[in-house]
Amino acid sequence: MITNFEHRPSAHCETGVTSNILNFYGCKLSESMIFGLGEGLSFIYIPFIPFKGNALKFSFRTVPGSVFARALKKLGVKIGVKRFTNKEEAMKEMDNLLAQGIPVGNVVGMYHLPHSPYRTHFNAHTLCVVGKEGDEYTISDPSWHTTLLKISYSDLMRVRFPAGAFKPNGKMFWIKEKPVIGDISHLIEQSIQKTCKKMLGIPFVSYFGVAGIVTMSKRMRKLEKRYGEKDARVYLASLIQAIEEIGTGGAGYRFMYGLFLHEAAEILNKPKLKDFSIEMTRIGDLWRLLALECGRKIKNRSEVSYNDLADKVVEIAAAEKKFFLALKKEKLEKNNS
Amino acid sequence: MEARVNDKLAETTGEQMVQYYFDGKEWHKKWEKKFDACAxxxxxHSQEIETIRQQVLDGQLSPLAYHIQTNLFNVKLLSSYTKIPKRHIKKHLTPDVFNQLDEETLKKYAAVFEITVEELKEISE
Known part of the structure; x- marks a missing residue:
């Protein structure tokens, strides 16, 4: 049992677990800093997936697992990652690590997890196993709970080996050596540039970044014609879920990125980045207002048409494009001077 | 089974999460309640459960179809959990084939839904 593990609740599972593990080794990096370094901000309008009930067609983040891998690779921390075919072997290896006093991060399925508030078949939730007492494990789940929890051996094994899309196969990760982190200012600039590049999109492809938001607005205009009145509302509800509930909630990671820019301004000594941080929260508020309007539309409390909602989405896309173009130039000005 | 689905719905409501917000000077972290879009x-989903329930009572579908719907599964997912081919599961959705199934396959289905074999054969009201 590891005694001095500090459980800090966070907004998002993956970044929360990463910052908690780093904090255990004495590296004080906040959750939002890891989100920024891992280039987590993105927008994807997922193509080719048919819309059936609560299937989600949009993602406000990159692929699960990439934030952890990118952030720690940049920081130069040595990590171990392992997947298994044998279930008992997977549990035994984890016990060995726990006996040495190493906290182990796990990728688990959400459906069979006993304390999970959502019963969805989503196999990329992250939590951290902290200790073992007899047949029970102590876990820290920073995105849902404020305290440490207990889970039985059989439950944890079942959760680590779910079936369906994106099988984790008992994927676990840990830090091999005690990390030493020096100056991170150049890493911050590098990751800001890459995020700008990602959000401004690939040319001629209309599913990623700002172009993806525009594509979403085009589909929203045709919603009623395509799905009928009832199903169009379900589609809007799933959009609200993506903005408000999944991951961080609260306008899909925009506020978290704003906090990252605010912290970056202090580390880099660039007060101009603070203005960008405030602008980012304004964009986050626009997303939240959109969710509010959609909620009213679902409950029949306002006479907003789907075209009006789509116009708002176009407004957000324009604001984001302007923001990231300006943020990209920020670096260039510094290089010239 | 109906009660179990309602429990799942109840679990999703009233959930609280960490939020970051900016008040003009400083960043704060707080817990906030959400609008319930999940419901x-x-x-x-629950409308579909009703239609499938009627079809099972009329003898057009087997109880397996009902359990798939209430547990938020589909044929592809169930096939990957039980390792029974998809085309076999599709055949098991008809009552005639389902009634002739042997104990082993029934046990496999029951284990995934976390119920007994007897509960698998009937649908609750």
Whole structure:
């Protein structure tokens, strides 16, 4: 049992677990800093997936697992990652690590997890196993709970080996050596540039970044014609879920990125980045207002048409494009001077 | 089984999460309640449960179809959990084939839904 593990609740599972593990080794990096370094901000309008009930067609983040891998690779921390075919072997290896006093991060399925508030078949939730007492494990789940929890051996094994899309196969990760982190200012600039590049999109492809938001607005205009009145509302509800509930909630990671820019301004000594941080929260508020309007539309409390909602989405896309173009130039000005 | 689905709906409501917000000077972290969009998405789901329940009572579908719907599964997912081919599961959705199934396959299905074999054969009201 590891005694001095500090459980800090966070907004998002993956970044929360990463910052908690780093904090255990004495590296004080906040959750939002890891989100920024891992280039987590993105927008994807997922193509080719048919819309059936609560299937989600949009993602406000990159692929699960990439934030952890990118952030720690940049920081130069040595990590171990392992997947298994044998279930008992997977549990035994984890016990060995726990006996040495190493906290182990796990990728688990959400459906069979006993304390999970959502019963969805989503196999990329992250939590951290902290200790073992007899047949029970102590876990820290920073995105849902404020305290440490207990889970039985059989439950944890079942959760680590779910079936369906994106099988984790008992994927676990840990830090091999005690990390030493020096100056991170150049890493911050590098990751800001890459995020700008990602959000401004690939040319001629209309599913990623700002172009993806525009594509979403085009589909929203045709919603009623395509799905009928009832199903169009379900589609809007799933959009609200993506903005408000999944991951961080609260306008899909925009506020978290704003906090990252605010912290970056202090580390880099660039007060101009603070203005960008405030602008980012304004964009986050626009997303939240959109969710509010959609909620009213679902409950029949306002006479907003789907075209009006789509116009708002176009407004957000324009604001984001302007923001990231300006943020990209920020670096260039510094290089010239 | 109906009660179990309602429990799942109840679990999704009233959930609280960490939020970051900016008050003009400093960043804060707080816990905030959410608008319940999940329930709206689930209404479509529960309507489908009703139609499938009627079809099972009329003898057009087997109880397996009902359990798949109430547990938020589909044929592809169930096939990957039980390792029974998809085309076999599709055949098991008809009552005639389902009634002739042997104990082993029934046990496999029951283990995934976390119920007994007897509960698998009937649908609750």
């Amino acid at each position: 709206v998405v689930m209404t479509k």
